[in-house]
Amino acid sequence: MDPLLQKVYDIQKEEMKECARHLMLGGGTRGGPVLKRGKGCWVEDIDGNRYIDCTSQSWALYLGYANDDINRIVYEHSQNLTHVHQGFDTLPRFALAKKLAGIAPEELNRVSFTVGGGPAIEAAMKIALKNREEAQEFICLYDSYHGVTLGTMGASWVSTMASGKFIGGSRFTRLTRQFIRVPNPYCYRCPLDLDRKNCEMMCLTLLKKTVEKGVNGPTTAIILEPLQASGGQIIFPKEYLQGVRDLCDELGIVLIYDEIQTYARIGSFFADGYYGVAPDIIVLGKGLGAGFPIGAIIISDKLKGFDPDSEELHTFANNSVSQVASLKLIDLLEKGVLENCRKMGEYLGRELRKLQKEFPQMGDVRQAGLHIGVELVNDPVTREPGTRLMSEVRKAGFGNGIFFGVGGMAKNVLKIKPPLIITRDEADTVLERFRKSLVSSIERSVKK
Ligand SMILES: Cc1ncc(COP(=O)(O)O)c(C=O)c1O
Known part of the structure; x- marks a missing residue:
């Protein structure tokens, strides 16, 4: 073993206390x-x-x-490439873009890679803004979580009093206010106090009314997790998602699925496979790289994509090691x-x-x-x-x-x-x- 690694592994409890004094965390229990x-x-x-x-x-x-398969491919590939500037093409990046487009819903065919979940949501927001030039506001759902970057925090419940008190995100609202929230279809604990048997999808009606009367100018996009994870593992009724899809089609609103948590874990590659309702943009992060850092968006053919003039440029957005891990994961997902x-x-x-x-x-x-x-x-x-x-x-x-x-x-x-x-x-x-x-x-x- 590398002697330095051995030294780190040998750190004792007393020294750990000293180390902890220098560590500053913004979250996590x-x-x-x-x-x-x-x-x-x-x-x-x-x-x-x-x-x-x-x-x-x-x-x-x-x-x-x-995981042995992931470790092997990562080790082999890292003998050749690790970090690569976004401006240079590589074979793993080509292969992963093609593969993701191949497994995504039919019209979602272009992939842009980024550094993690929050930045991937921001990338999706940029695409939506680019395609809806006259629009500025986004709609998201009660209890949603889309990250804590300054661009996404305003869409996450941590900026509200939802947990009973104001916590972290509420301290930054001066820079995070692009979002309007509507009730989520949380049928076990309906935010409108209705019973699923006779609610007539009032949450969907309120979404429509909000688009009509609650948003200044046209709505840029509706962003939602098709299964709200942090919000409490809330599975949506399919009719809700179909209603949102219809509304977006009618008014040209971009529908963004935050699939950072649903990707594969929902039992199919994408939530479309579970609900039968596809979005215009899929956002990926977390499990995409089997634990190696990578985020991505996959966008519909009907949307204008990024132009390479600094619209979306990150030092570590072309992480070749994460890309091969991601390819290997997809292969293993497909094989059982x-x-x-x-x-x-x-x-x-x-x-x-x-x-x-x-x-x-x-x-x-x-x-x-x-x-x-x-x-x-x-x-x-x-x-x-x-x-x-x-x-x-x-x-x-x-x-x-x-x-x-x-x-x-x-x-x-x-x-x-x-x-x-x-x-x-x-x-x-x-x-x-x-x-x-x-x-x-x-x-x-x-x-x-
Ligand atoms: C649904 C969802 N969206 C976005 C994010 C933000 O991702 P990241 O923490 O990689 O920025 C998370 C992270 O927990 C998430 O669960």
Whole structure:
């Protein structure tokens, strides 16, 4: 091993405290284990404890930790190229652009690469602005999350009081105000207090009214996550997306799907495969590079694209290593991983629904592929959010060797989003550890 790496691996707890004094974080919940090494769905901390990871590290490690196929191709290619200026063509970039266009919905054929999720959303916004010259405002949904760059933060719930108080994003609104929000189709907890059986898609009606009466000038674009992830693993009714599509077609509004979290994890490459409704622009990030940093947009043939005169130029937008990782991931997805994602997702969803009969605290189980959310409640009738219970379950999970994600405005949605390679045995381990964590947490939260 490189002696420098060995020295880093040998850092002891006392020195870690000193190191931590120099580290400044703008987000993320610290205080969990310090991670040392991982393989597949499993990760080990510096004390030797092992965890099954249902967060896939920001939901991005689609093939898990230290995947041999990815590591091999990355190592081989990095002997030749790593960082390349955006102005130089390379074979991996050509290959990845062609491949993404090939698997995307029919009319989405041009790809622009960038450095991550937030910048990719901004790239989509630029394309929309370029195609709607007279327009300036964007519509997004309640509880949406599209990043925290200055260009995207105003579209993310972190800029609002949605979580019950103003947090991070609200400090920067002077520079982030291009967005108008409309109610999201969150049927379990309708923001309009309506019942799905007779709501007549009032949220869609309000979107239409907002376009007519709530926006100054024409609407540039509607940006949405086809499955709201951070907002609480909210799966949309297909009719909602179809209604949005029809509205955009009628008025020439650009429809942007933020697929940074749905890409492949929803059980098909794109949300169009799940809902049957395609957007004009797809935005990608996170899992696209199997853990290596890369973002991208894929745009419709009917839209004007970028011109190479500094409209969209980033030093690291042509990361050749991430591109080969991304190509290898697509290959493996096609050769069985996508199918595994669907199968294991359905299995986990089914088993969680069985558990729900035993535990009324599991208010709602939402599953699409390996996008799984369990909305915890204190009472299934009032649906009072089980915020404390969620926090207890997450903590208990650390003790029981499992990482859970947390979502939802009330932080009461438990997220199970493991690597897409999870096996049946590992899925059973997740179920067993979830059950154990839930039981002890219910006991503890009742006592408190
Ligand atoms: C749906 C969605 N959009 C955008 C982003 C922002 O991506 P990044 O953190 O890579 O900037 C995220 C990140 O969590 C996300 O989940």
